[in-house]
Amino acid sequence: MTDIPLVQDFATDWDHSDPQWVADPYPIWDDLRQRCPVAHTERYGGGWFPATHAGVSEIAKDTENFTSRTVVIGNGRPGELDLPAPIGVAPPITSDPPFHSIARRLILPAFAPGPINALEPMIRELCSKLLDDMAGADVVNAGTQYAQYIPPGVIRGMLGFPEEDIELFLEFVHIILEGIDHPEEERIIEFEPIEKYFVAQMEDHIANPRDDLTSYLLNVELDGQNLAMEHVFGTMILILVAGIDTTWSAVGSAIWHLAHNRDDLERLVNEPDLMPVAIEEFLRFYAPVTMARLVKHDMEYQGCPMKEDDWILLGFPAANRDPVAFKDADTFIIDRAENRHVAFGLGIHRCAGSNLARLEMRVAIEEFIKRYPRFDLADAEAVTWAPGQIRGPRNLPIRILR
Amino acid sequence: MKVRIDPEICQGQGRCFSIAPRIFDFDDLGNGVVIGDGTLTSDTLELARLAQLNCPEHAIFIEDEL
Numbered sequence: 093m094t095d096i097p098l099v100q101d102f103a104t105d106w107d108h109s110d111p112q113w114v115a116d117p118y119p120i121w122d123d124l125r126q127r128c129p130v131a132h133t134e135r136y137g138g139g140w141f142p143a144t145h146a147g148v149s150e151i152a153k154d155t156e157n158f159t160s161r162t163v164v165i166g167n168g169r170p171g172e173l174d175l176p177a178p179i180g181v182a183p184p185i186t187s188d189p190p191f192h193s194i195a196r197r198l199i200l201p202a203f204a205p206g207p208i209n210a211l212e213p214m215i216r217e218l219c220s221k222l223l224d225d226m227a228g229a230d231v232v233n234a235g236t237q238y239a240q241y242i243p244p245g246v247i248r249g250m251l252g253f254p255e256e257d258i259e260l261f262l263e264f265v266h267i268i269l270e271g272i273d274h275p276e277e278e279r280i281i282e283f284e285p286i287e288k289y290f291v292a293q294m295e296d297h298i299a300n301p302r303d304d305l306t307s308y309l310l311n312v313e314l315d316g317q318n319l320a321m322e323h324v325f326g327t328m329i330l331i332l333v334a335g336i337d338t339t340w341s342a343v344g345s346a347i348w349h350l351a352h353n354r355d356d357l358e359r360l361v362n363e364p365d366l367m368p369v370a371i372e373e374f375l376r377f378y379a380p381v382t383m384a385r386l387v388k389h390d391m392e393y394q395g396c397p398m399k400e401d402d403w404i405l406l407g408f409p410a411a412n413r414d415p416v417a418f419k420d421a422d423t424f425i426i427d428r429a430e431n432r433h434v435a436f437g438l439g440i441h442r443c444a445g446s447n448l449a450r451l452e453m454r455v456a457i458e459e460f461i462k463r464y465p466r467f468d469l470a471d472a473e474a475v476t477w478a479p480g481q482i483r484g485p486r487n488l489p490i491r492i493l494r
Numbered sequence: 495m496k497v498r499i500d501p502e503i504c505q506g507q508g509r510c511f512s513i514a515p516r517i518f519d520f521d522d523l524g525n526g527v528v529i530g531d532g533t534l535t536s537d538t539l540e541l542a543r544l545a546q547l548n549c550p551e552h553a554i555f556i557e558d559e560l
């Protein structure tokens with residue numbers, strides 16, 4: 093264990109990995125909104141945290157003063173050598189204009205509603221199979237036995253990797269997500285088997301093209317040329333990093349909510365048409381994803397003296413709880429009619445996988461409550477929440493009520 | 495009354511075409527587009543307003559015809 097000092101005042105020393113923030117960040121954000129809309133920290137080499145919807149919105153849309161060249165806060169800063177600017181390491185999420193829109197246009201068609209909606213039967217079958225595997229138990233773990241497996245299963249299918257490789261694929265996902273802050277040299281070694289497997293899959297897709305995301309990326313053209321293998325590989329890794337613990341967290345949070353809000357569970361079971369509106373409220377209230385930006389140059393923002401390369405923690409979940417933007421912001425209203433939540437971000441970096449995330453959430457929750465119309469938390473104290481920029485329950489023991 | 499989406503503001507958040515699929519559709523990139531010329535009837539005005547109130551980018555405009 094590390095001995096990082098606990099935060100005493102989040103206005104001057106915020107840390108999104110502090111145990112208090114990880115356990116329950118909402119009172120912290122409420123407090124910051126009232127006394128200091130942009131909080132500061134010296135941790136991570138210096139950074140700022142706007143706690144209001146207005147602040148988050150303004151910075152998300154301001155690509156002149158804030159860069160996306162890295163979106164995950166760490167202790168170091170990306171060196172110029174790591175970054176073939178303006179592309180960034182994982183285009184388009186780490187790209188700024190004007191390259192950003194070029195890289196984004198390449199992947200958007202694959203994640204538009206048409207191709208994504210076609211995945212529904214596959215996702216339903218996957219969820220149903222996971223529930224079959226859990227059948228008969230009085231207590232199930234909706235985190236480690238269910239939510240965790242849905243996004244990797246879906247993405248494996250989208251990439252067109254063989255079904256029998258699922259265990260191997262899950263191991264790669266684990267390496268990618270767990271090792272995000274490992275030193276560069278370790279990362280290279282950890283990535284070797286992943287790269288080898290992915291290259292083999294790409295070669296197989298070149299020899300035998302088919303209707304999947306891997307073939308799409310290999311065939312798509314940029315300036316009349318196919319993408320380099322490194323670009324295809326980088327985009328696949330981005331899809332894994334961005335599409336797995338995010339949606340897993342969203343599904344887990346929804347099940348956690350339903351487990352201790354019986355009225356909402358009963359309404360969803362009895363009024364299936366409510367699901368799309370409920371999904372948006374789950375997304376608002378339990379938005380899993382916080383992004384980061386770097387300040388491009390020394391500047392003053394809302395009276396704050398920002399320095400080049402200071403971090404901005406871009407708290408979409410905090411924006412979603414701002415009472416200026418949402419009526420009864422801290423109340424979960426399952427049929428909230430007006431809901432301009434920003435769970436998928438705002439502006440040019442709107443989550444490219446949002447249509448997929450929504451579909452996975454809807455199918456995962458529908459199948460879970462169809463199988464288990466009554467359940468509650470088996471042990472509320474045992475529920476653990478992921479630290480850092482992706483928030484969601486990891487250990488989630490659920491008691492099935494018959 | 496007419497509804498339009500400003501394509502410079504729309505980022506493909508996807509709320510309009512799920513709330514009001516009779517009024518809005520999506521293009522190949524997943525951005526919202528208005529079906530037809532966007533003329534609203536007493537039937538569809540309320541739905542268009544609901545979509546507008548759910549667009550996080552504020553990209554939907556409902557205007558009196560000139």
